[in-house]
Amino acid sequence: MKGCESSSLLDDFLIREIRLTHDPDGRQLDSELLLRLIENVFCSTLSDVSDAQSDANNVRSIDMIGSEEPLGRTIYKISHEILHRCFEKGNFHAKTMVLLEMVSHFRWDAKVVLVLAAFITSYGIFWLIQQLKFDNVLALSLAILKRLPRDITMFDPKFKALTSLINSLVKVTKLVVMMVSLPVSHDHKAMAITNSKIYMATYWIIRSILECTSQITDLRSMRHQQVCLNAKIVAAWALYSLGNKLNSLCPDLEEQIDTSLQAKLVTIFKDKHTDNQEVLHTLFSWKIELPFKNHSSQKKIDIFELKNKIVILLISKPELLPLDKLLFLVQQTYDHPKHKQIEENYAILWVPIPSANEWSLDEKRTFEFYSSSLPWFSVRQPWALNSAVVNFIKEEWNFKEEALMVVLDENGMVTNSNAMDMVWIWGAKAFPFSISREKELWEQEKWSLELIINEISPLLTNGVEEGQNLCIYGSENIEWIREFTAKMKKIKNAGIRLQLVYVGCRNSTKQTMQNILDIINQEQLSTSLTSEKIHFFWFRLESIKRSVAHEKNTDKIAKEVAEFLDFGENKEGWAVLGRGSSTDLMKLSGENVAELFLGAIEETLKTSLPSEPGNHTDLVPYEEGLIERSVICGVCKRPMKKFVVYKCDVAAE
Template sequence: MATVVVPPRMQPTRLGRGDRNVFTMSDDTPAMKQILETHAPDGRDSGFDVKPLFQIVEDIIHHSTSTVPWITHVTREHLGGLEDRATQNGFSEMLQLLAHPIIVPPRMQPTRLGRGDRNVFTMSDDTPAMKQILETHAPDGRDSGFDVKPLFQIVEDIIHHSTSTVPWITHVTREHLGGLEDRATQNGFNEMLQLLAHPISTVSCEISCKCSGGSDGHSTTKSICVTLSGYSWDAKVVIALAAFAVIYGEFWLVAQLYLSSPLAKSVAYLKQLPETLERVDLLKPKLESLIKLIGAMLDVTTCILRFKELPLQYITSNTPAMATANAHIPAAVYWTMRSIVACASQIMNVISMGPEYISLSTEVGWELSTLEHKLKNILELLQNQLDLCNKHIGETRSEETYQTIVRVMSTSHIDNQKVLKILIYGNDDQPPLHYGTEKRLVGVEELRKKVVLLFISDLDLNLDEELWLLQSIYEEKIAQPSHPESQYEIVWLPIVEFDRTKPLDEEKVHQFHSLKSTMKWYTITHPSLIDPAVIRYTKEVWRFTKKPLLVALDQQGKMVNQNAIHMIYIWGSLAYPFTSSKEAALWEGVGSWNFSVLADNIDRALLDWITQDKFICMYGGEDIMWIRKFIEAARIVAQAANIHLELIYVGKNNLKEKVRKNNVMIVDEKLGAVIELGFVSFFWARLNSMWHSKLQLKAGDSENDPIVQEIKTILSYDSGEQGWAVISRGTVEMTRAKGDIFLQAMLEYNNWITEVAELGFVHTIDKYLRDKLHPKHHCTRLILPSLTGDIPERVVCAECRRPMEKFIMYRCCVD
C-alpha cells in the first residue's frame, strides 16, 4: 500500500500555550479589545428581528444529523415551521437583506467582461499572459505515484448527476458512470483521494472567494496555477475540475433536494434560492450555455488524459505528434481552468443575485460561448495530434507484432499452441473459438497435437464452391472419426479489415454470424480476434487476396502447405495430411493425363461408364444451337460406326443461369445426360485447382508437362466463345477439339469412318482432327482466375507452344 504523504500545510490542529491561555482571558485582554474595536453598528439591522434567522440555523443543525442514531438531539418547539416563518411579516425582506453578507463579500458584482478580457480570448500561446502561466509550472513529482483518471471520472459523475433530473439538458453518455463503488476498490484509489483532498479543498475555496469577490478571470486562473504549481499539467486540470465539481455539485444537490429534504430547504432559504429554483426554466438559456461549456471542459480534459495513457514503449516525447501536443497542453489546461472560473462565477451569480440573474445582459452568455468555441478549437487540435499518436503507436505495435509472427512461424515448436495463439487472439474471459458441430466455445488448447487447416477468407464466401467443398469433406470426417484421413481440424479465420477504434458495423457482424452458423468446424467468435498484423501476414507471406486459402499446419504448427484447397478439390480427403510432399506424391500417382483425371467425381453415372469401358462424349459451352447440331451429328456418327456413345453436358464456368436453362432443354429434348448444376462449378474449380497445384509445386508452365498442357487446353476452350468436346473410351483413349472443328469432323464422317475398324473410333477421329482439320491460324484465349496471385509471367500456348500475350481482364457476368 502506498504511503500517504500529507502536504506540508496540512497538519492536525493543535493548541499552543497562547491558544490555551486565551480560554481563561478576561474581556479586557488586548485580544478582546481588538474585537471590540471592530464593532461599529450603523443601524442597518434595526428594522427586523434576527431570531427567525437563528431558528433556520437551528433547523439546519438539527436536520444535518437527524439520521445519525448515536447523536442526542434537543427537541425545539419551532423545528419544522419553516413555511410558517416564511409567511411572517418582514421575513423575506430580512433574508434578502442578510443573504448578501451570508453568502458573498460586499464586492460581489455580476461578472462582466472588459475590453482586456475580450482580447485575451484571441491571445496566442506565446503572449505575456501565457508566459505568466508557464512560469508558475514547477512540477516536483508529487503526483507521479498515482493516476488522476479515477478522480476525473468522479468529476464526470458529479456533472452528470447534477442535472440528470433537468429534462431540457442533454447529457453525454459515458460508459464508466455509476461505477463509483468499483473505482473505490481499485488499488491506490483511496490514497490518491487522501493526497488530493487538501489541494481540491484549497482550490475550491480559492475559486469561491475570488469569483465572489469580482476578481478577473485571468488573475484567478493564474492564482490557481500558483497553488497547483507542483503538479503536472494533467493533474492540475483534474484537481481544478474537482474543486469546481464540489461547488457545482453542492448547488445542484440543494436544487434537487429542495422540495423533499428539510435540510436542503433550510440551506436554500439561507442562500435565497427558493424563488430562483421555482423559476429554473427561465434560466434555461444561460444554463444551457453553462452546460455546453462544462461539456467542452470535460472533453478537453479527457483528451489530455488520453495523452498520459499512451504506451511509452511505442512513442516518445520526440515523436512529432507528441511534441506538438506537449507544446499545446499548457494552453489547453489554462483555457480549461479559465472556463472553470467563468462557470463558477455564473454559479455564484445565481446564488448571490437570485432572480436578478435572469435579467442579466447577454454578455454573460457571450463569455461562455466564446470560451466554448476556444475549447473546441483546442480539442480539435489536440484530437488531431492524438489520432496521429495513435496511428504511430498502431503502426509501431503492428510492426512489432508482425515481426513476432514471422519469428514464431519460422521457428520449430513442440506443438502448435504458440503458433495458434499468436494467430488467434484470446483472453481468459472468453474462449476465442466456437466449435460448430457441438455448438460450444473452446480454447486453442483443444487443437493441440492436431493437423490444422486454417480456412482464410473474407466475408464474401461462395457457398456453392469453397464452403460446399469443405462441408463435404468435413461431414465425411465426422462420419468416420477413426480413419487416418480424419485426423485434422479446420479453423475459419475471416479476414475483415476495419477501424479497430470503432465497432464492426452491423451488416458485417450479421454477415459473419450468418456464415459462422453454416460451419461445423471451428470458427473464431468475432473478426476482431484476428490482429491486423495477422491479416498483413496472410497477405504478404501467404499471399491471400480475394479467393480463400486453406493453409495447412502440422502437429507442431509448421506450415506444410500454403494452400491445400487445391489438393482437396482434386483428391478430397485423400489429400491428408495436406503437405506439399503428399501433393507431389499424389501427382506422381496420377501418371499421365487421362479421362478419369479430367472427370473424376463429378457424376456417378460417368464413373460407371468409365469403368464399363464405354464410349463417352463430354461437351461444354453455352450455345444451345451448336449443342443441338453437335448432338444430332454425333448420334449419326455413332450409328454409322456401330458404337453406343454416351453424351454428357458439363456446361460453362460462371454462367449458372445459362447452364441451368441448357440443362433443362437437353433433358426435355432427350439430347443426353447433364451433371448437376452444383457440380458444374466444382468441375471447373477442380480444373483451376489442378493448374494452381502444379504451379504451387513449381512445375509451373513446363512445356514438357503434358498434364499442364492438357489442363490449359480445356481451360482455353472454356475461355472461348464457342463449345468444345472430348471423346474417350475408358481412361486411356481420348481426343478433344473446339466446337466448330469437332462439329465439322462429325459432319465429314464419311471421310474417316472406314478407318474405324482398323484404328478404333477414338484414334480415327483424333487422327482426322489433327491431320485434316488442325487450323493453320488460331487465336487461343486462356482466362485464369487469380486465386492467390500465382499467375505466372510466362504461359505457352497449348496449340503452338509459343508464349502467350498477357492481359488483365475485368469481367462481370450476370446471366
C-alpha cells in the same frame, strides 16, 4: 516574427514547468479501460445507448498496481481537489499546476485519465440529479441542497458548448493514451518532440477540466437576471475557445502517432511474441476500443476474444467478393465438413478497405449488410482504422483490390501472406493455413478425379469416395450433348456402372450455361452440377493452377491442370473418365468421344477384372453397326465374344 518567437519561448518555459512536476514511482493503471467507462458515462448524459453496464463490471476489477490506496479513493481525492480549486480565487494556470503536482507519481496517460474520471464523476452526478429531480424526491432534495437551478433550459448555449468541449477532452485524452503506449524511439530528438506534445496536451486537458467544473459550479450562484445578460454568452465563448485549443493539438498528435505506428508495424512482425495480443492491438485497437463485432449477435468484441487463436485476416473491398465466390468461401470454411473439428482454434476477421481514402455512404451500408450476414468477425468501424495500418496492408501485404487472406499464428506472426487459394482448394482441411501446410498438402496430392472434384458437390464426392466410374463432360452444343449422353446410356446398359455428370465448359456465359442445364434436366439426359457449382468447379481449378505454380515437385499436377483448363475450353464437347483416387484419367474431345470410350474403357477397367472370365451370356437385339463394336461383360468386365443367334418370329400353326 517576434510574436512567433515569443510564443515558442513561452511554450518552452511551460514545458519545463510541466516536466518538473513529473515524478513517476512505478504506479500502473489500465488507462484504456477506465477511459472506456468515462466515455460511457458521458454518452449516458446524452441519452445515448452504451455498454456502460458491461464495462462497469470490468472496471470493478481494476486497481492501480504499486499504489497504497484503491482507485476509487484516488479519483475521489482528485475530484475534491478540483472542486476546492474552483471555489478559490487565482488564475487557471496556477490551479492546473497544483493538480499536476497532485498526480505527479503517475504516468502521463494515467494523469489525464484520472483527472478526467474525477471530473466526469461530478458531471455525471449533476446530470443524474437533473434527470431524476422531477420524479424522485431524493434527487429533488439533492438539487436543492446543491443549489442547482430548477430550470436549466436557459443554460442551453452553455451546455452545448460544454458538450463540445468534453468531446474534445475525450478525443485528446485518447491520443495521449495512445502516444504513451508508442514504442520508445532511439532517436532522442524525435522522442523529445513526442514528449513535449504529451506534456502540452496533458496541461490543456487538466486546465480545460478546471474550466468545465468552474462553469458548472457557477450555476449555483448565478441568478436569472444574470443569465439573461451576457453571462451565458461569455461562458459559452470561453468553453468553445478551450475546445478549439484542444482540437488544434490533435493534428500534431495524430501525425506523431501515425509516424510511430508505421515504424512499429515494420518491426512488430519481426519480433517474437508470447501471444497475438500486441499485434492485434497495434493493427486494430489504437483508435477503437472493442474493435471487432460478432456477426450473429452484433456484440462488440475485444481483441482478447481472439487470443490463442490462428487469425485469418480477410482483407477486401467493402463489397467483399462477387456473390457466387462469397458463397463458395462460406462453403469452404464454415460449411466445410472439417470446420466443426477446428472452429475453436481459428477465426476469420474481415478487414474491409475502400479504394479511396474516405468511405462513401454506400460503402458503409454495404459493410453493415455483409458484416451482419456473414459468419465471421469483422472490424467494427473499419473507417476508423489508422492510416498507417491501411498503408502497411497495402504496401507490405500487397493488397491491390483483390481479396486476400493473411494468416497470423497464435503468436501474431505471419505464416501465410495469402491463403486464399488454399481455402478455395481444400477448405477447412487446409488448417492451420500456413505456407508449410500448403507444401505438406501438395506432397500428399496426386492428379486424380479426387483432386479435381474435392468437396464441390456431394454427388461427385460420394462417387469418388466409393470408387465409382465417373465421367464428367462439357459442351455448349446441345445436339452433341444429346448424342453423347444417348451413346453413353447404351454403354451403361451394356453392364458398365458409370456415373455421367455435366460440368459445363470453362468461361461459358451464365445465360448459355443456364439454357443447357434447363434442357439437360427437362430431357433427363444426365445428372449435372448447378450453374453455381459449375462456376466453383472451374474457379477452383484455376486456384490449383496458381497454387502449384510456386511449389516444387508438382510439375506433373501443374502440367495436368493446365491441360485440363485448356481442354475445358472446347465448346463443342469433351469428356474425362476416371475412378476415385486413381491417377489414370481418360480425356477425350470431339465428335467421336463416345465411340472412342468403348475401346478405352476396357483399359480403364482392367485393374478391377476378376482373375478368371465369367461364364455369362447376354442376348442383345440387333442394331446397325453392333457387329463392329465391343460389348463389355456386366460380370467380369471383359470384352464378350460375338455369336449370331437366329430366331424365327413366325408363330407355330
